[in-house]
Amino acid sequence: MKQVEGSYAESSFFAYVVYDIVKVGIYLTDIIDVGCVERGQAIMRNWGWIGVLAVMLVLVSGCGGPKADATIFIMTSSSVPPEMTQALQDDLNKTFENKFTVQVVASPLYSIEKLFVEYAAGENSVMIIPEEDAKRMAPQGGHVPMDKYFDAKTYREGVYEGSVYEGKNERKGTFLFSLPAEQLPGLNKHGIKEKELSVTIPSRTPDEARSVEIIKALAAEK
Incomplete structure (x- = not known):
């Protein structure tokens, strides 16, 4: 039972660290593209952890660069x-x-x-x-x-x-x-x-x- 709780605590800690990294990354992009920030926040609110992963993907690819239609x-x-x-x-x-x-x-x-x-x-x-x-x-x-x-x-x-x-x-x-x-x-x-x-x-x-x-x-x- 303790092992399960420990694993949960570790995974929760990691989850919060990832969330904070993503959150900081989103706000850093504010100087590049405010629209990207709003989309990122909306994705995380509406899609939970899948949304967090989506935002990470967007940050890696670069929010502010030119995009195709x-x-x-x-x-x-x-x-x-x-x-x-x-x-x-x-x-x-x-x-x-x-x-x-x-x-x-x-x-x-x-x-x-x-x-x-x-x-x-x-x-x-x-x-x-x-x-x-x-x-x-x-x-x-x-x-x-x-x-x-x-x-x-x-x-x-x-x-x-x-x-x-x-x-x-x-x-x-x-x-x-x-x-x-x-x-x-x-x-x-x-x-x-x-x-x-x-x-x-x-x-x-x-x-x-x-x-x-x-x-x-x-x-x-x-």
Whole structure:
């Protein structure tokens, strides 16, 4: 019993140290970007420790630097070579030239913890992740349903049960939550065609319309 209590005390101490470091880091960024500070504080309040990790990720990446208008986050069961993500990014920026900019970021390894952080941070316009994880996040209200944007019959594998939140109201049902990556020409031509890889719009996307535009470009749909 004492061992359990000791472990709890040690973990609690470490947690508070991490929290203080993050808190100090957030306020230091005040001289760079006040908006970043407010986002960081909001994330920590609303998402607990996942939020703390999200803020740490933001601090490491740099709050004050120039950002693209939209971000595509990719995490696969293996890894995506940098040349693939760069080619995809260049292609999309050419497609949306003079409209908005796109950044493509790929995780160097698979980590469910990092995936949770990415969902909590609310910075991604599109997420390309393993189908299993997409289905895991659906009941939590993690995705924007895409039934009104794409034909569910064409992308049957992306139709499954989940929850959609409209304000504080939860609506459960079966929706088109993702498009299989292997069916999207815009990904396939750059070598991204891994089976059981899902293209989703996270529910906390900064701009739903922009997210849809990006996926339509990947699907070669107008």
